[in-house]
Amino acid sequence: MAVDSGLTSLEVLGIAIQSEIEAAKLYERMEKRVRNIDLKEKLEFLKGEEEKHRSIFEDIHRKRYPDVELKLPEKSMVPMMDVALTKEMTLKELFEVAMKAEKISEEFYTDLARKSKDASGTSMLNYLSGIERGHYNLLKNEYDMVVTFPAYAETEEFLMGERLTHVGP
Amino acid sequence: MAVDSGLTSLEVLGIAIQSEIEAAKLYERMEKRVRNIDLKEKLEFLKGEEEKHRSIFEDIHRKRYPDVELKLPEKSMVPMMDVALTKEMTLKELFEVAMKAEKISEEFYTDLARKSKDASGTSMLNYLSGIERGHYNLLKNEYDMVVTFPAYAETEEFLMGERLTHVGP
Numbered sequence: 198m199a200v201d202s203g204l205t206s207l208e209v210l211g212i213a214i215q216s217e218i219e220a221a222k223l224y225e226r227m228e229k230r231v232r233n234i235d236l237k238e239k240l241e242f243l244k245g246e247e248e249k250h251r252s253i254f255e256d257i258h259r260k261r262y263p264d265v266e267l268k269l270p271e272k273s274m275v276p277m278m279d280v281a282l283t284k285e286m287t288l289k290e291l292f293e294v295a296m297k298a299e300k301i302s303e304e305f306y307t308d309l310a311r312k313s314k315d316a317s318g319t320s321m322l323n324y325l326s327g328i329e330r331g332h333y334n335l336l337k338n339e340y341d342m343v344v345t346f347p348a349y350a351e352t353e354e355f356l357m358g359e360r361l362t363h364v365g366p
Numbered sequence: 367m368a369v370d371s372g373l374t375s376l377e378v379l380g381i382a383i384q385s386e387i388e389a390a391k392l393y394e395r396m397e398k399r400v401r402n403i404d405l406k407e408k409l410e411f412l413k414g415e416e417e418k419h420r421s422i423f424e425d426i427h428r429k430r431y432p433d434v435e436l437k438l439p440e441k442s443m444v445p446m447m448d449v450a451l452t453k454e455m456t457l458k459e460l461f462e463v464a465m466k467a468e469k470i471s472e473e474f475y476t477d478l479a480r481k482s483k484d485a486s487g488t489s490m491l492n493y494l495s496g497i498e499r500g501h502y503n504l505l506k507n508e509y510d511m512v513v514t515f516p517a518y519a520e521t522e523e524f525l526m527g528e529r530l531t532h533v534g535p
Binding site for chain 1: 369375404414418424425429430484486487491492496497499514525528530531533
């Protein structure tokens with residue numbers, strides 16, 4: 198998502214913090230929905246990364262606006278995020294919202310990086326953008342498994358080696 | 367790496383298992399070399415994933431060749447892997463070997479997927495390939511930070527929010 202040029206820095210921080218909070222919450226919901234231990238671990242890992250990002254932006258807020266209370270935007274920048282966080286959705290749908298959210302975050306940080314006034318800021322924002330892109334790819338890869346093998350998410354140990362017998366000639 | 371069509375299934379399994387063992391070992395070495403707690407955690411996560419892959423292929427071996435002892439190839443398929451695992455290298459060099467290893471694994475699994483005789487085998491091998499591609503991207507993103515910010519790997523808590531003050535206008 199391109200960053201609206203009419204936004205203040207404070208608003209940009211609010212958006213970033215909110216989107217990291219939402220992503221972490223969504224991964225927590227998804228983690229509760231699956232039984233596959235490896236997949237749970239991945240969702241836990243993703244959640245941890247978003248929590249770190251949140252704290253990066255909270256640090257910036259604290260440092261730059263020590264006297265201004267943080268205000269989060271009323272609306273998510275991710276379509277269906279509010280539904281995903283409050284209503285019933287299939288696991289497949291939750292993945293789709295999470296993938297969309299990662300895409301939007303990636304573009305948001307890329308755009309901030311482009312607009313950054315110093316080289317190290319650009320590097321760090323590109324780094325964050327790269328992490329979100331990585332999350333998207335990880336989710337997409339897991340999504341394909343969820344869609345292809347209905348048992349994948351529902352089995353504590355999806356023993357791939359037991360099912361994958363033909364390797365090589 | 368294209369899978370040599372002269373290889374037996376048993377040899378293919380040996381190569382896969384060896385490359386997963388090496389990758390896990392390399393991440394362990396890298397993890398010991400950095401002080402950044404977040405980066406340590408990522409390397410730990412990567413190591414865990416390679417250990418899971420190793421056990422997938424060991425399961426296949428056990429199931430398909432219960433009476434044949436597993437033989438690992440004498441030579442790594444990754445250039446410089448033997449050096450990286452036994453000699454001194456800079457962290458940057460270790461990243462470069464790890465990135466190369468992930469690229470090779472990705473191509474190896476993609477090629478096996480293409481040659482797989484059943485659709486679910488193809489899906490699972492493409493999934494493994496996708497994970498290795500994700501590892502490459504994760505490493506590349508971290509590598510850029512290691513190269514750009516010499517303090518990044520060497521600081522227990524690299525406080526990005528303290529350094530990244532200009533976000534937005």
